[in-house]
Structure formats: structure tokens, C-alpha cells
Amino acid sequence: MQRNHLYHKVWVYLNSLTSVEDSDFTNLFTGKKPNEIVLRLDPNQIIEDDFLGAKIFWINEDNNLLLKIRKADKRRVLRPYLQHIHSVSDDLEDQKRDLKLYMNVVDNQKGRWRSAPFTHPSTFETIAMEADLKNKVKSDLESFLKAKQYYHRLGRVWKRSYLLYGPSGTGKSSFIAALANFLSYDVYDIGLSKVSDDSDLKLLLLQSTAKSVIVIEDLDRYLSEKSTASSLSGILNFMDGILTSSCGNERVMVFTMNGKDHVDPAILRPGRIDVHIHFPLCDFTAFKTLANNYLGLKDHKLFPQVEEIFQNGSSLSPAEIGELMIANRNSPSRALKSVINALQSEGDGRSSKSLDEGGETSGVFGKEGANAVKEFKKWYGLLRVKSSRKSQSLDLSSDQKEGG
Ligand SMILES: Nc1ncnc2c1ncn2[C@@H]1O[C@H](COP(=O)(O)OP(=O)(O)OP(=O)(O)O)[C@@H](O)[C@H]1O
Ligand SMILES: [Mg+2]
Secondary structure: OOOOHHHHHHHHHHHHOHHHHHOOOOEEEEOOOOOOEEEEOOOOOEEEEEEOOEEEEEEEEOOEEEEEEOHHHHHHHHHHHHHHHHHHHHHHHHHHOOOEEEEEOOOOOOOOEEEEEOOOOOOOOOOOOOHHHHHHHHHHHHHHHHOHHHHHHHOOOOEEEEEEEOOOOOOHHHHHHHHHHHHOOEEEEEOHHHOOOHHHHHHHHHOOOOOEEEEEOOHHHHHHOOOOOOOHHHHHHHHHOOOOOOOOOOEEEEEEEOOOOOOOHHHHOOOOOOEEEEOOOOOHHHHHHHHHHHHOOOOOOOHHHHHHHHHOOOOOOHHHHHHHHHHOOOOHHHHHHHHHHHHHHHHOOOOOOOOHHHHHHHHHHOOOHHHHHHHHHHHHOOOOOOOOOOOOOEEOOOOOOOOO
16 A cells, blocks of 8 residues: 555656657646646657667556566666666656755754745856856866765765855855756755854754755855854864765855955865855946846847946946846836946946055956955955965856956
């Protein structure tokens, strides 16, 4: 009287095969996602599959699934084939499940985390980001997902960590949501102010599940505060993930900062942070993505004018430009004019590009323009600029060499 789990897995697996579409007849259903239509195996449909060079047939006889393999192949492929179905259907189920957003709470009667459904609509398509960089990020994530065996052999914790840095409103948080949606991972958002001490931080990691994105926002701000509950070494241990009980647990860690120049280099050491991604203020390319997303505009007669203004530097974030577009969404021309006005008035005296005091650190500020200059001046008096050691980790920011 029990449900046959293998049957369910085979069913999920078969319905995912492209050969389902080869049937002359099929059943169509709406899926869970909006506008999703799914094909379902038709009764008496024969499905062909290929595995390790063997031809395999499945016949759906009134919902009994009949498997046919040639005798000569059976010994060799049957077990690995079933194993293959097992893991493919597990992956498919993972992708389907509803994502959750976890936040840590002070009251820890029922564990350290509280969850809510994670429904943030952000995707890599909606993020305004240089196309090349976006593709690099995607393929980096894909290769991470495939690297399970590799990490196992090395005895390393299977994780990948990203540092997102850039001024406010440049899409860092939206990027995290896009990342989670891309991977179909849950999000654990760690509020460091609610962490009582280093061991509490360990506990948070232990109580998180695999296939999750673990997020610490504004790490630089937190580290610069003197009176904080968790120490630098606590955070470093956390980043290394040495406490994850099982190495098979894939995790992605994301840290955000406004700027990384005043952060202890130990934090940024390769292996702790694998990928650095710079989020610049809005440029013309990002503007076009936003115009397309928010206003449905692929082109407009005012675009050349906007482009020209951007060439003189911009000091508006994508968030600020996005807001102007949303406010004027009923009239694209008005929206563009308000963007032009804002860029022109913000540009006055703010787009200073020279930054002599910056020395070796100035490269980072190149594109960030005035905000960053302000930011830099704020910090300059307070902190000694540490000589930034050459970082060997992957730096995906496209503009490291500019500026100065
Ligand atoms: N690069 C971008 N592409 C698309 N939308 C963006 C981008 N940057 C900002 N936005 C829009 O602006 C809003 C604010 O962005 P977001 O919260 O991601 O910025 P942030 O970098 O996390 O800022 P903060 O440092 O203040 O937390 C979002 O609603 C998002 O839609
Ligand atoms: Mg944010």
C-alpha cells in the first residue's frame, strides 16, 4: 500500500526527456510556473532513451511503465541506468521545489532561523550588467555545480564564494536573488547584528541546509564597527566553512560591500572569496537594459542624447534611474527626459574623475565616479590604506585598470 518512489522517479525522469515530444499524441498540462505548459507521457507511448551506448525503451501501458533493454546490454547498463534515473530525477525535483528565504533571529527557542517563501522575481535577465560579465558568472556557477566529485577528491568543502562590491543601488541584492533563482537554492540571510558571538555564527552555518546561498550584506560596514559581537577570526572561520559537517553540501556564499579597499586583506584572500564582482554606477549599456525592462524600449530618438551624457561620466545608480523610469512608465519620452535632467544636474561638479590621493587603490573607483570619491574621502582620514596584496582570486570586474 505504499507509494512506489522508484515509479515516481522514473515518471519524473521520462517526462523530462526530449523524446516525450516525439509522440504523435500527448497530454498537455499547465505547470506550476506562470505560463508554463508541460507535456506528459501519453498512454501507450513508447519512449526511446540512450544510455552508455545502449538503446533503451520505455512503454507506458496504462500507467504501468515497462522497461525494455536488449539482453546483451542488460548486465552492463541496468544498474547504472537506474542509478542515473535516480540522480537526474532528484535534480529535477530540486529545481521544482519552492525556494525559501531564511533570516536569523535572536530568540532561538525553535532554532536560529525563521523562513518565509522566497519569491523575489529577479533573474540574470533582469539585471543590468555587462553581458560578458553576466555570462562569465553563469558559466562559473555551472562549473561549480558540476564540480562535486572534484571537491570531494581534494577533501575541500564544496562551496563557492562571491564578493559583490559597489555603491548603493547598483544591484547587489538583486543579483543575489537572481543567483538563488538561477541555482534554485534557498537563501540564508545572516544579519550580523543579531549574531551573539562567534559560536553563534558557527551554529547558524550548521543549521543551514545544503543547496543554499548564504548571504552577509554590508560586511565592510560591519567590520568597521568597533563594538561587534563576532570577531574577525570568527568571520574568517565562517567563510572557510570548516565547520560544515558534510563536504557533500554545496553552498554558495555571498558577501556584499560598498568598497573593498579598507577591508582586512585576510577576508579577501583567494579561497575565502573566489570571485569578485564589481557593481558600477549606471552606464549607457545598463541604461538600455533598464529602459527595456521598465519601459519596454529597445530604442528611442532620445537614446543618442542619453548616450552622450553618459560619456561624460554618470553618478546615478541603476536604482535611481530605475525609479525615474517607473515613476514615468506611462510616457517613455517623459521618462527619458527625466533621466536626462537627473543625469545633467547630478553631473554638475560631481563627476570628478581625478583622484590623486587614491594611489594604487584608485582603479576600483574609476567608474564609480563621484559617490566613490565621497566614499573614499570619508574613509581616507579614518583608516590607513593597507597595501592591497595582489589578489589571485578571479576578479570579474571589467574595469579594474581604468580610472586613476
Ligand atoms: N544593475 C541593476 N539591474 C537592474 N536593476 C537594478 C540594478 N541595480 C539596481 N537595480 C534596481 O534598483 C533597486 C535597488 O537595487 P539593489 O537593492 O539590488 O541595490 P544594492 O546594490 O543591493 O544596494 P545597497 O548597497 O543599498 O543594498 C532594485 O529594485 C533593482 O530593481
Ligand atoms: Mg542591497
